[in-house]
Amino acid sequence: MTMLKWIEIDSKALLHNLRLIRSLVKGQTKIIFIVKANAYGHGTKSVVEVAEKSGMVDWYGVNSLEEAIELRKLGVKKNIISLGYIERDEIVDGIKNKVRFTVYNPEYIVELEKKAKKLNKEAYFHLKLETGTGRQGINKNEWKKFKKIFDKLEYAKFEAVSSHFANIEDTIDHSYADYQLKRFKRFYAMIKKDGFSPLKHFSCSASTLLFPETHFDFVRVGISAYGYWPSNETHLSFLLKYKNELELRKVLSFYTKIAQLKELKKGSYISYGLTYKTTQKTKVAILPVGYYDGIDRKLSNSGYFLLKGERVPIRGRVCMNITIVDVSHIKVLSPEDKVTLIGKDGEESLTADNWAQNINTINYEVLARLPKEIPRILI
Numbered sequence: 531m532t533m534l535k536w537i538e539i540d541s542k543a544l545l546h547n548l549r550l551i552r553s554l555v556k557g558q559t560k561i562i563f564i565v566k567a568n569a570y571g572h573g574t575k576s577v578v579e580v581a582e583k584s585g586m587v588d589w590y591g592v593n594s595l596e597e598a599i600e601l602r603k604l605g606v607k608k609n610i611i612s613l614g615y616i617e618r619d620e621i622v623d624g625i626k627n628k629v630r631f632t633v634y635n636p637e638y639i640v641e642l643e644k645k646a647k648k649l650n651k652e653a654y655f656h657l658k659l660e661t662g663t664g665r666q667g668i669n670k671n672e673w674k675k676f677k678k679i680f681d682k683l684e685y686a687k688f689e690a691v692s693s694h695f696a697n698i699e700d701t702i703d704h705s706y707a708d709y710q711l712k713r714f715k716r717f718y719a720m721i722k723k724d725g726f727s728p729l730k731h732f733s734c735s736a737s738t739l740l741f742p743e744t745h746f747d748f749v750r751v752g753i754s755a756y757g758y759w760p761s762n763e764t765h766l767s768f769l770l771k772y773k774n775e776l777e778l779r780k781v782l783s784f785y786t787k788i789a790q791l792k793e794l795k796k797g798s799y800i801s802y803g804l805t806y807k808t809t810q811k812t813k814v815a816i817l818p819v820g821y822y823d824g825i826d827r828k829l830s831n832s833g834y835f836l837l838k839g840e841r842v843p844i845r846g847r848v849c850m851n852i853t854i855v856d857v858s859h860i861k862v863l864s865p866e867d868k869v870t871l872i873g874k875d876g877e878e879s880l881t882a883d884n885w886a887q888n889i890n891t892i893n894y895e896v897l898a899r900l901p902k903e904i905p906r907i908l909i
């Protein structure tokens with residue numbers, strides 16, 4: 531089968547990153563590999579296939595029941611935690627699929643107990659603690675209310691507490707992360723005093739790479755396993771702390787082919803809105819990918835792709851299904867020549883970080899928004 535646009539997943543790179551992460555985490559700490567959002571755009575099927583064979587992954591983390599069921603259908607037997615909300619109407623399916631629930635509403639836990647009892651099955655949940663991120667999670671002053679419910683649980687099992695850092699990736703000053711960690715420990719001490727000893731997890735990629743003291747019983751690792759630093763600040767903090775490079779390898783490459791080549795006269799406009807006018811005779815390539823394929827419209831007149839080892843700048847607006855690049859400086863070209871949208875070509879390399887810088891976002895968003903419909907090829 532030939533393809534006009536496709537994404538390649540480098541299994542060796544993924545294995546390398548998982549091994550690297552495993553080497554940074556103590557033996558008793560379990561790795562929860564975060565494969566939500568179609569495995570950060572990489573394609574759940576390909577990624578899970580490699581992760582299952584790697585022997586490096588203990589649990590998987592997803593965002594929804596739907597994603598958990600997708601893993602079960604792929605044959606995953608390992609524990610799966612949903613970090614996102616599972617509707618009350620979906621609790622029964624969640625229990626049947628052995629999903630760990632992230633909880634923070636008291637009435638939800640009562641319902642979990644009721645439904646687990648009816649099914650005569652155990653339902654494991656992780657209580658999210660608010661430590662300063664202002665997202666999901668319960669405040670410390672709510673604990674007594676939860677304790678009263680927990681004292682009566684039989685089928686619903688209080689397996690762990692969790693929390694999430696607010697700005698650990700955004701800065702090289704980790705004082706807020708320290709403050710959150712202290713709040714987490716104080717909160718945990720209170721829970722423990724009341725006779726509960728749940729497991730603990732708090733750590734995303736940044737804290738896993740930088741702060742072993744945040745690892746606890748599990749780390750929840752996403753972006754670094756896919757070969758990306760969470761941010762330049764995290765990378766810099768790592769270099770400052772360890773005086774050593776950590777070689778993460780990018781797992782995903784994204785390609786298309788030229789649909790048409792043509793010459794435009796000096797003074798010709800390119801694409802919608804007439805936002806680009808040629809200043810000289812210009813050779814352009816019409817590419818059959820646009821914002822429908824995850825090529826952000828903000829890359830109009832600002833991004834570039836790679837062709838024959840050279841950078842080819844995007845000219846004019848990115849359309850729904852088409853993008854135009856200037857290929858004047860490349861001599862021999864034909865329709866259907868391969869174009870690298872993300873990946874390596876000769877000496878050049880183009881990453882989700884490059885895209886993100888151009889469009890004022892983060893690599894996570896660039897990757898996660900790559901459409902599911904584009905075929906993922908495991909190599």
Ligand SMILES: Cc1ncc(COP(=O)(O)O)c(C=O)c1O
Pocket residue numbers: 564613694733734735736750751752753754760
């Ligand atoms: C709750 C939670 N834990 C862990 C992660 C993984 O973070 P990272 O990709 O930075 O490793 C995420 C990612 O969004 C998350 O929302």
